Amino acid sequence: MQPIRLFCLPYAGGAAHIYRDWPRDVPAWxxxxxxHLPGRGLRLRDPLEPRWDRLIDDLAGSIVASLGHASDSPFALYGHSLGGLIAFELAHALRERIGREPVWLGIGGCPAPAFQTVENAWLTCPEQTVIAELERFGQTSPELLANREFVEMILPVVRNDFHLYGTWRARPRAPLAGALHVFGGRTDPATQDLASLDGWRSETFGAFERSLFDGGHFFIDAQRRALLDTITSSLNLIGLLRSRRDRIEQPFPA
Structure with a gap:
């Protein structure tokens, strides 16, 4: 099996640590x-980035640097919610800048471009509006949201990320070439209309697949094992198909 590197992007308000358990539960290939996004985790001292162009420049550079001498080896992207939009933008940015796309793009908990709505007031809206949105998602406990120190710590990151999500605009571009796999929670209001997931189909010329899991928007946490098994199986199929194609394309000895 040809090795594949899977780059992962977090949801709004999250950081790279949400994927901390994934490496131990995947096969060796x-x-x-x-x-790591600016302003959190290992990059806590870096300023938050509310502009899409600069964020994608930053992260695309991180991917190219991570690939290093293996720049011709296959790679994949997975992002959840806001991370799904970031992964989608990175796929296009890498095609434009280095002439390569991910062999597989996974998008979780994120409606297709035609279903996105514009919300551009997150950086300036009242604090309670942001807290109410966090309460609606149900991922942050009421006890934490009642803790003033905790709220002051997370508020800038959440505002920044909600702003990114709300100001994203789809641009006319040729569809991607690689496989695209979308994931949704069966009770997630953001994608309960399955058309909002299936709408991603038009964004690629490659294979398209949709998988659903029990739970709401944060099935990435509640159904981590099932999600990771599905991602691994999907990537395994991509790897096998690529290996078979490479064998077929090898010239016969003279």
Missing amino acids: LTVTPL
Whole structure:
């Protein structure tokens, strides 16, 4: 099996650590590489980045640097919610800048471009509006949201990430060439209309697949094992198909 590197992007307000358990639960041919966003985790001292162009420049550079001398080896991207939009933008950016695309793009909990809505007031809206949105998602406990120190710590990151999500605009571009696999939670209001997931189909010329899991928006945590098994199986199929194609394309000895 040809090795594949899987770069992972977190949801809004999250950091690379949400993928900390993934590397130990995947086969040896798959290398999980969480990407560190500015202003959190290992990059806590870096300023938050509310602009899409600069964020994608930053992260595309991280991917190219991580690939290093293995720049011709296959790689894949997975992102959840906001991370899905970032992964999608990175796939296009890498095609434009280095002439390569991911062999597989995974997008979880994120409606297709036609279903995205514009919300551009997150950086300036009242604090309670941001807290109410966090309460709606149900991922952060009421006790933490009642803790003033905790709220002051996370508020800048959450505002920044909600702003990114709300100001993303689809641009007319040729569809990608690689496989695209979308994932949704069966009770996630963001993607309960399955058309919002199936709408991603038009974004690639490659294979398209949709998988659903029990739970809401954060099935990435609640169904981590099932999600990771599905991703691994999907990537395994991509790897096998690539290996078979490479064998077929090898010239016969003279």
